[in-house]
Amino acid sequence: MIRTIAWQDNQVVMIDQRKLPWEEIYVVCSDYRQVIEAIKTMVIRGAPAIGLAAALGAALGAQGIPTKDPEEFRRRFQEICREIGTARPTAVNLAWALEGLLAKAEQAAGRGVGPIKNLLIREARRMLAEDVAVNRALGRAGQEVIRDGDTILTHCNAGALATGGYGTALGVIRAARSAGKKIRVFADETRPFLQGTRLTAWELTRDRIPVTLITDSMAGYFMKKGLIDKVIVGADRIAANGDTANKIGTYSVAVLAKTHGIPFYVAAPCSTIDPRLKTGEAIPIEERDETEVTHWAGQCIAPAGISVLNPAFDVTPASYITGIITERGVLKPPFTRSIREALKGKMKEGRGKKKTDHKGG
């Protein structure tokens, strides 16, 4: 299994996703500020993985607070969480994970600083283990919509590398494969950061799942040719009505899928749902540095002084989404209702624990 992130010897260790697929290098963070830097510079990316990095980073930060005073510890820990919380704005998992840890710390407030520090490590590691379990449950639920022989288009990387280690969109594909279905994947290269080329293609090749790499601009061509049966993508934040923020280009893929009558699925754990937002309009869209578009390996590929826009995400309206695959089943439209019910844990496979933590925070 791919080890995206881990807690090891009181440090946070993560595979450097900027270096894949050329080198498997691990970044070791002994200070929470290094974790923030890793999130900002995309050493680690993908909404669930960012959430886990935030949790492990906060636990790491807690260890370094030089006080025995519970009140000072509390204040300083809140500061650290706030600092980590600003690392990237779009993925809600970051806020969700930090709220979970803060709630744990509050609950244990009477136990003294030392025990709380240990508790925070245990809680962050539990989140990591739970993420993999949730992804596997999501995969099992989602693979029901996949037919033997399907060719599935995915955009960006919603795989093991975007999560604790199994994947959301790619988790569904892995589960379908485990269920004996023959699957072929088309991976959009996903400019500007090339998560498709570098990460999705790498993951699927490792797992011997047939994958064909295309540029983002080719998706419509292959849909028109009838080569794509379904689209499955991940999510960075899902509003209460099902509107979904995901990697820039996802919206274009959704429009193309609808035009060609191809089912379009979002795969994400319930922790990616932000019920505080009624619609996707309110989801903040991160603008990243223009050098991601203009530069390659340090060299500028565009004319000097060119104006560039680099939004990292877009929002796909719920009306373009066939179903939202979660660990609590495949949510169907109208999403306002199905999401509300899933968050209440009313669905068959309901696992309300995570959400309880969230509400507690």
Next chain:
Amino acid sequence: MIRTIAWQDNQVVMIDQRKLPWEEIYVVCSDYRQVIEAIKTMVIRGAPAIGLAAALGAALGAQGIPTKDPEEFRRRFQEICREIGTARPTAVNLAWALEGLLAKAEQAAGRGVGPIKNLLIREARRMLAEDVAVNRALGRAGQEVIRDGDTILTHCNAGALATGGYGTALGVIRAARSAGKKIRVFADETRPFLQGTRLTAWELTRDRIPVTLITDSMAGYFMKKGLIDKVIVGADRIAANGDTANKIGTYSVAVLAKTHGIPFYVAAPCSTIDPRLKTGEAIPIEERDETEVTHWAGQCIAPAGISVLNPAFDVTPASYITGIITERGVLKPPFTRSIREALKGKMKEGRGKKKTDHKGG
């Protein structure tokens, strides 16, 4: 003015578009096989420019035929034209230009080899000059559809570099600007070859036309935000019904434009229309080397052994096209009729000369 290609000292000289925007290097071809190689490796690209390279290349090839025998010259010149004609399959301008030269040679068959060689140079140079004139006429006709203050999205490069030196899609933008309209351009970077980043951005920056560079995957996002007023693209081949082959990704942009109610224009000289093809289904789509997708500056950016598809063009059905901007006016649906009339030279600005040559071939 940008000098894309020229006849100079009995050689064909072209700017190396693979090196832009970093270096302005000119490739000098003294043998027609070098011209073929330049077309294949995209030293020169863009349908009209490829047509001109083919014409100048054929004229160059003719000079080197070592015979005084008219019949042998004829046979060998036909061979050279066939050879050049296979350099790239999608753009019809290549075939059109060669047919024009072959027709000239046939007409002059009685005049002896020496005069025919000179005639072919004159004819190829006339085509080059005419291309610029045609582009300017096309620009004047097309700028009528542009409003002061418009933001125009373009894909790939249909500029001076894609033609004899003024441009089709960018020719319309230049003409609108000359007419005193304030224009802003969004340029898709256009993977895998990055014609948008390297060529369109370079051209427009040189002309001080405001241009914003985005990745191909961002077009839908900015359309949804209401930032794009019109789309104008070039064409590599237009069927009798208006179906248009153009750079891969154009079809996706057309679908997105339709979804957002944004007018979508194709700008191309009448020589890009192939009336022999009823629909776009029959347009051959070139598959290019997968290293264009997987490699960057010689380095592989994808996992080893990855499967890749790299179609260089796609076909946008006529139903997605608001108008086809030609030197004979802006053709409107139903295109089967408006194209037929334009080719008959029945429209106001009719300039039937080119087409006559074509029919003669």
